[in-house]
Amino acid sequence: MPYDLEDRVVLITGASSGIGRACAVEYHRAGCRIVATARSLDKLEALAAELGGERIVPVVMDVTDPVEREIALRVAHERFGHIDILVNNAGWASFTSILRMPEEHLDRMLALNFAAPIALIRAVLPEMLERGSGQIVNISSVVGYQTIPRMTVYSATKAALTSLTTGLRMELKGTGVDVLLVAPGSTDTPFFQVAATVDARAERVARTKYSPQRVARAVVHSSRRRRREVTLTAEGKLITLIRRFSHRAADAIMCRVARSAMPAVKPTGECP
Numbered sequence: 001m002p003y004d005l006e007d008r009v010v011l012i013t014g015a016s017s018g019i020g021r022a023c024a025v026e027y028h029r030a031g032c033r034i035v036a037t038a039r040s041l042d043k044l045e046a047l048a049a050e051l052g053g054e055r056i057v058p059v060v061m062d063v064t065d066p067v068e069r070e071i072a073l074r075v076a077h078e079r080f081g082h083i084d085i086l087v088n089n090a091g092w093a094s095f096t097s098i099l100r101m102p103e104e105h106l107d108r109m110l111a112l113n114f115a116a117p118i119a120l121i122r123a124v125l126p127e128m129l130e131r132g133s134g135q136i137v138n139i140s141s142v143v144g145y146q147t148i149p150r151m152t153v154y155s156a157t158k159a160a161l162t163s164l165t166t167g168l169r170m171e172l173k174g175t176g177v178d179v180l181l182v183a184p185g186s187t188d189t190p191f192f193q194v195a196a197t198v199d200a201r202a203e204r205v206a207r208t209k210y211s212p213q214r215v216a217r218a219v220v221h222s223s224r225r226r227r228r229e230v231t232l233t234a235e236g237k238l239i240t241l242i243r244r245f246s247h248r249a250a251d252a253i254m255c256r257v258a259r260s261a262m263p264a265v266k267p268t269g270e271c272p
């Protein structure tokens with residue numbers, strides 16, 4: 001049975017930009033009510049103005065802040081009564097080796113990419129279980145399947161989110177709550193400009209980039225079809241396939257990609 005999206009309440013993190021913003025537009029188009037969250041109120045208000053009407057509410061939330069999480073969830077419930085779909089999308093990366101990674105970048109990635117989705121899942125799951133219906137959508141990454149050097153810690157946070165999503169799906173089997181893992185490949189968003197550059201820079205890590213709209217269409221389609229996983233971009237699918245047959249070959253490809261796509265600003269010695 002497909003999941004009827006009409007009138008569903010969708011809370012999206014990182015809805016001010018890129019994939020999260022496009023997901024807000026696409027779920028809204030599918031008839032959902034949207035709780036659009038991020039730190040940038042001006043961008044959320046611009047999104048709400050663009051979509052218009054009563055089916056979207058912009059809510060400021062730094063997902064790493066427990067107080068802001070609690071307030072945002074309260075606002076969502078006051079406005080729409082409950083949450084049907086949680087989209088854990090907010091994320092950030094720092095490009096550098098493990099050794100050179102500043103402590104605060106490490107903490108920020110762990111808090112934002114991994115701990116915050118767990119906290120939000122734990123906050124909304126009881127009400128979903130009570131209703132016997134709901135969806136958790138986690139936006140991970142292809143690098144959650146196959147690490148790319150100079151993005152090793154970012155990849156590891158995505159691998160952790162991927163693993164969490166798989167475990168959650170098993171824990172929730174038969175409860176009526178669906179779990180969807182989304183693994184985008186390179187997507188044309190401000191992600192690479194917003195990322196911290198310590199000793200490597202990158203504008204892209206693949207030859208082709210999907211538009212965030214294309215990713216969002218796949219997310220909403222998979223949500224409606226109750227899919228378990230969706231991996232995006234041909235290159236993204238290819239590297240996960242290669243890895244299934246040879247970890248050595250996949251590592252060699254990712255080293256080459258890192259060398260060409262993320263030239264070291266300072267010599268780092270990795271990936272000779």
Ligand SMILES: NC(=O)c1ccc[n+]([C@@H]2O[C@H](COP(=O)([O-])OP(=O)(O)OC[C@H]3O[C@@H](n4cnc5c(N)ncnc54)[C@H](OP(=O)(O)O)[C@@H]3O)[C@@H](O)[C@H]2O)c1
Nearest residue numbers: 014016017018019038039040062063090091186187189191
């Ligand atoms: N772009 C790619 O190539 C790619 C590939 C694979 C996976 N992904 C993943 O896709 C997701 C979306 O990324 P994107 O490409 O759309 O990047 P983006 O355009 O930079 O968007 C990131 C979003 O996260 C929000 N955010 C950052 N820190 C936050 C915080 N502390 N609290 C709440 N929101 C926060 C930002 O909003 P504010 O700054 O307003 O808070 C923004 O809306 C991320 O999880 C990313 O890891 C991206």
